[in-house]
Amino acid sequence: MSLNGNGHASHGNGNGNGLTATGNDYPVPTARAEWIVKRKEEAARTGDTNMSQMHFARKGLITEEMAYIAKLEKLSPEFIRDEVAIGRMIIPANINHPELEPMAIGVGSLCKINANIGNSALTSNVDEELRKLHTAVHYGADTVMDLSTGGDIPMIREQILRHSPVPIGTVPLYEALNRVKRLEDLNIDVYLEVIEEQAKQGVDYFTIHAGVLVEYIPLVAKRITGIVSRGGAIMAQWMTHHHKQNFLYENFDRITEIMAKYDVSYSLGDGLRPGCLADASDEAQFAELKTLGELTRRAWKSDVQVMIEGPGHIPMDQIKLQVDKEVELCDGAPFYVLGPLVTDIAPGYDHITSAIGAAMIGWHGAAMLCYVTPKEHLGLPNEKDVKDGIIAYKIAAHAADVARHRPGARDRDDAISHARYTFDWDKQFALSLDPETARSMHDETLPDDYYKEAAFCSMCGPKFCSMNWSSKVDKFNESEFGLKKPDLTQIVTEQMALRG
């Protein structure tokens, strides 16, 4: 299966099996290379070097990316343009990432999911990272972050970018720290050097922890888990060492200039996100969020795209508050949240503790959900963990789309339910997020082909299969009252076609 786009156009449209083609009316991947060439020529002619989608949207233009996304999302191109123009939607699409199949992140489009991959100094290599990328995209990741912190970081990133049809995000601070060796030697020059290099390579969005201000540091003293964001902790340690303000905050406009040139989107990092339930929604968290709002407006002045990173660990009763605060303080910039975990007591199962929070926050309006794998807090995820994380988050994002009543969001549920009720086992498997797993669970007890049309399974057995009895009740309703079951043929056919 190839990852570089051909036959792949569906990770953004709710398909669990990212590599299945959705149709021929989508541009082949080379198309984006052509759009970019044209755009660069135009920039050379006019001297306008701002290449961001927001810049074009604000000039009233509908880019090819916007048109492409409009088709995928079944929305009008004008709507996409207007949402991007006001900053409520972003299209992370570096002009040096021609392999990209454009996608959008915003409350007006389907809820997206991100998968973190990347090695640490202790484990993993480039082949394994490429396998994780493949797994992530195959099961439906909409974007992927390369969080590598060890080994040859630029080489791993280059490989990931050149093989990725989805936007790639990074945290440039990691490479900067590796370059200077000692944390206290970090400085804006090496940072700008790193982001320019990464931007040239084609990274689509950067997590930048510019909102952790020196005056917020005392606010974390009362926390149980202090600062749990790597970037946040690094910047805090730098500030306490130098007794100086965050150099990312101080030099924000210089960073923005580079972002504009390559159209890299900001993912404003939540360096002070809570790392446990006790620390949720505290003064430190919301102080930083307010600063992220200020930075958002500054980036928008230069037509640079922004999304805002969010928690973390949040009890269920505070989840809506998190979205409300973000919308209020950050003027509706897309909210990109990690989990949140709704309890701290289940290491080994944090894909589940966090899928609960993710589904709820997606329903309340978060635009993208960053997955958490079962290995969270315990070690670097492997390929199986990546898969488990992705499936949990496809569930969360889809449940959010259904609960928000996005048009057509429930079609796949209806189709699979119909297949289930009519004992069409093969269709039930095909329409599921993970057909192989569904099939193998069924086949564990009833492997024969014969049972693929059986009006029961091993759960209740033939005599106690409720759906079997229920179909007899349907016959009664039809003969007695002339009442017919709804006809779902069209929805099932459409949904089966989407699954290839």
Next chain:
Amino acid sequence: MSLNGNGHASHGNGNGNGLTATGNDYPVPTARAEWIVKRKEEAARTGDTNMSQMHFARKGLITEEMAYIAKLEKLSPEFIRDEVAIGRMIIPANINHPELEPMAIGVGSLCKINANIGNSALTSNVDEELRKLHTAVHYGADTVMDLSTGGDIPMIREQILRHSPVPIGTVPLYEALNRVKRLEDLNIDVYLEVIEEQAKQGVDYFTIHAGVLVEYIPLVAKRITGIVSRGGAIMAQWMTHHHKQNFLYENFDRITEIMAKYDVSYSLGDGLRPGCLADASDEAQFAELKTLGELTRRAWKSDVQVMIEGPGHIPMDQIKLQVDKEVELCDGAPFYVLGPLVTDIAPGYDHITSAIGAAMIGWHGAAMLCYVTPKEHLGLPNEKDVKDGIIAYKIAAHAADVARHRPGARDRDDAISHARYTFDWDKQFALSLDPETARSMHDETLPDDYYKEAAFCSMCGPKFCSMNWSSKVDKFNESEFGLKKPDLTQIVTEQMALRG
């Protein structure tokens, strides 16, 4: 590890490892046998044969069971009594189940979880069912339902009852159907015979589908998945065959008489619960719920305890509505819900799709969450599926307790978070829901004992461990501002003691 109570007193108090003793001040299991003997003698003397906890509560008495539960739940005995008296809490505790360690189900106490076990005609045997019971109780099931439909049902049930410290529920209709062979031969006499036998054996609660009325049958015609409750489908088929009203509804008071004698609690079955998102909150579902409310009030007239079963498959935006309706129509009788699944598209992962709904509905006030295993819709769960289902539901119930701000509910989260932040890996594992899994995931990359005190793990590695950097920031906050971290010693010590 023994299942019959000795050393087991903690499944009801939020401990993931059900078989760990919580202390010596709880009665040993034989105690309940003595309470019951005394109570039976009293009944013989007075001629008052109603043995239900509700009956005693309404007479103003605090039973030994109530006192026991008050300690477990850290609530006053008077509160337990008053909640039982008005029907907002039940204590499922058959007088012929002396092995039981009493527990309560109600919005005023901790959120509980139920595990379904039991064979089908196609698979499983008594040894496997006992292993499932053990696994369920070990990981924290608060009640267990034996849904066996094949083989020697009474023998399997006897084994389960005699080994179970938690309340056991059944659906007597299954055994009744097996007895008459042909569905149309079902009748109230065989049904009463079955429930009297099961009540004598010691079953603590019965699911009874008395609310599926003949006039509701046409309402399911417009559904995608018709009737998905086994009991509901059987009763509907019986009614359509005979053109008669539900014989369980017609003979409800005769059933109630038997319930009162042995103190079996009603779990009024939701025969018309939705089996897919499209069918949620429809006319059929709420028509039946209204009838369940009527039956609740009828049972309460005889001082018989009642809980109400609920969905099913429900999109997130309708979950609160489900609780509101139940409280309104059933006068606050405890709500015992299956899931609900918040999407239909993930067979193989329905422990996750449903844990999302379960956590939310628990937060909104459901009293007990019936687990769903990964095998749902695909086959009979095995021991591993039981464990996966239980863990997902311990997460959901605990998250609900935290979100409802039940006193002390967050202590375990705080303790584990503190252990995490201080790199006390052994404590982090010990305080988690599944210590073995957490430990083995950590040890996958860093198995050496040395790493059990390491200030990092393989996720970020030593140079990028945020909590490691954060502890340096703490030192700065202390030296610069005199700000100290909160002292969690007592909470950690208490929580560790609870984990044995």
